[in-house]
Amino acid sequence: MAKPEPSSTNGPRSFRKHWTLRIKSQRDFWSGVLFIVLGTGFAWGALDYSFGAAAMPGPGYFPFGLGLILAFLGLTILLKSLAAEVNAGDPIGGIAWRPLLTIVSSLAIFGVSLSCLGLFLALPLLAFLSAMASEEFRWREAVVNACLLTLGSWAIFVWGLGLLIPLKPWFLGP
Template identity: 60%
Template sequence: MKIKSQTDFWSGLMFLLVGLGFAWGATEYSFGNSARPGPGYFPFGLGILLAVLGAVVLFKALTIESEDGGRIGAIAWRPLGVIVGAIVLFGWALPHLGMVIALPLLVVIAAMAGDEFKWLEALLTAAFLTVGSWVIFVWGLNLVIPLWPTFLGR
């Protein structure tokens, strides 16, 4: 069997493995039912969808010829480091600085990893995601997520 697109092959394999890993990890939680889903319901479904997407991309990589063989270039270490660093910073900042500061910080720092960074776009995206996250998670789902920094009191 010949790999006809290396980029599709490796990305499809990654999606497949990560999706199966999440689906398997979600089996440790209660599923509930469709009317009252438990904590394992959503991650299991997303994991299966990601694995199916990976299988489709993997199948495409093995059956459809790409122009240059879909060669994989060098790993972009700087953007990878910036994005991973932004996520680690968000994990620390959320309980300490609250969602109102931590989420825009994550978005702006992660946006700086790209070659076409624009302050206005990053700030508008950060504002939209912060308001949207508040509406969905805090207001809609009643999750207990700190909104403001702990030093401002609760």
């Protein structure tokens, strides 16, 4: 994402002379950007739907208004992040890449594998892969844990609650 120029035409002119373009709160600045993008996105999308009249509001009425409100709130947050000093720039800080990527990708793999591999293969895979998100990951423990969790889930969801989950991989029949 490109950094927006804070000195654009509708910049905060009312600020005192010594206002600087330094971002005083990183977190607020990027929250503001995010809300502006999402708000205008929703409002833009609402243009596809009929507005109706005020007396007979259509499907686009409510989301368009909300989108504008969100974008406006985002703009306020963004301007505030340039004005008010917060402790040490309020940096976003390090991102926990390992847990984030491991958990999300093991979820995605589970989503793909459940329908073709079935619960008895896809679930231990999920338990094992997600265990790798921790720095304290140990092979043997994770395998044992995965087996126990699969057994437990089968007992609770399939045997106990009678939910219909595919159990076996496609090549072993239904």
